[in-house]
Amino acid sequence: MTYDLSLLGWTGSLAAELPADTLPARVSRVDRGAADVIAADGQHQVKYSARVRRASAEDPVALPCVGDWAALRLLDEGRYELDAILPRHTSFVRGGVSRTSRGGLSNDGQGQVLAANVDVVFVAEPSMHATDFADLARIERLVALAWESGGTPVVLITKSDLFENGLDELLADVRTAAPGVDVHAVSSLLGDGVELVRSYLEGSRTAVVLGPSGAGKSTLVNALAGGEVMETQLVRAGDGRGRHTTVHRELIPLPGGGLVIDTPGIRRVGLFGMTDGVDLVFSDIDDLAKACRFGDCGHDEEPGCAVLAAVESGELPERRLLSWRKLQREAAWMATRTDARLRKEQQNKWKIIHKEMRRSGRNRP
Ligand SMILES: Nc1nc2c(ncn2[C@@H]2O[C@H](COP(=O)(O)OP(=O)(O)OP(=O)(O)O)[C@@H](O)[C@H]2O)c(=O)[nH]1
Ligand SMILES: [Zn+2]
Incomplete structure (x- = not known):
C-alpha cells in the first residue's frame, strides 16, 4: 500500500533538498515532541531526532509544524525518526518574528510556526454580518498577514x-x-464560486482559510470536500489497517485535489508579524508616498504630503489612510514586542534620548 506524495504537494525541487538516506513525509499534525506524518508507505507517528530537539530548543521556529516536509530516518529498531525539516517555502509565524530573524527569542512559544508551505491563503469575509456589511479593515489585516506568510492571498466574500x-x-x-x-464572491450554500475556489488548489496546492468566526470557513471546506468525511480520505485509499482516522484532521486532502490546513492556531491567527505585509496591502499608499516631499513622511501633517493630497482630492478614500495608520502602529508594536533585535534598537534609542535629556538638563524638576 502506497501513497502518491505528489498529491500531497511533493515536488522535484523539494526532492533536491532531501538529505541522503532519508524518506520524505508531510507533517499532518504535531504533538509535544512527536508528529503525525504521511509518507509513501503510510502514516506514522514519529519522534524528533536529537538534532531537531536541539535546534528547536535554541529557536522554536525550528520545531516541526503542520504542513512541513520532513526527512524520516529509519532507526535500527525499525521505526522512523523525524530527522530534519526541509526548507519551508512559506510560513505562518506567531509572534512577529520575521522569517530571516533567528535567535534572541524568549522560549515562551513566541516565534512558533503555525503552518508551513501554504501556497494559497483564502481570506474569508462574510458579505454581510448580522447588521453590517463586509469589514474592509479586517480584510486588509488578514491580507497583510497572508502576504507576510509568503503565500498568495485570495479574498472570498462569503455568504x-x-x-x-x-x-x-x-x-x-x-x-x-x-x-x-x-476577489471573488462565494456562496457555499448555493455552490456559487466553489469550483473557482477549487481551481486555486490545482497542482496539489495547499491552502488555509482565514476569517472571523461565522464567516463560513468550515462550510466552505466541507463544500470543497463534496460532503465527504474529510478525515477518511486518504485512509480509504490505503488498506486502513491500524490507522487512526483522526490523523488528518489538521491537513485535509480534498477529493478534487489540493489540501487545506485547519488548526486551532490558524483559526486564531491574528495580527502576527506583519511589516512587509502591511506595505504590500497598502501598495497604493506606498505609490502615492513616492511623491511626498519627505522620504520618511508619516502622512500625518507633513507639508507636501502626497497621500494627504490624494485624500483631499478624493483619489484615496480616507478610510484607507486611517486603516494604514492603525495597522502600522499595530505592526510596529508587535514587532517591538517580539523581535529582540528591534527591542534592543528601541532601548538604545531611549538611552540616547535620556542622555540628551540629562545633558540639556530637561529632566530636572
Ligand atoms: N446564507 C449562507 N449561510 C452560510 C453560508 N456558509 C455558511 N453559512 C452559515 O454560517 C454559519 C457559520 O458557518 P461556519 O462554516 O461554521 O463558519 P466558520 O467560519 O467555520 O466559523 P468558526 O468555526 O466559528 O470559525 C453557519 O450557520 C452556516 O450554515 C453561505 O454560503 N450562505
Ligand atoms: Zn506623506
Missing part, C-alpha cells in the same frame, strides 16, 4: 446569497482594499 443588490459595488470596494489580490 454572497445574503446579498441581493449591490454585490458588485461591494466587490469593487473590497478590490480597492486589496490591490493586486483576486
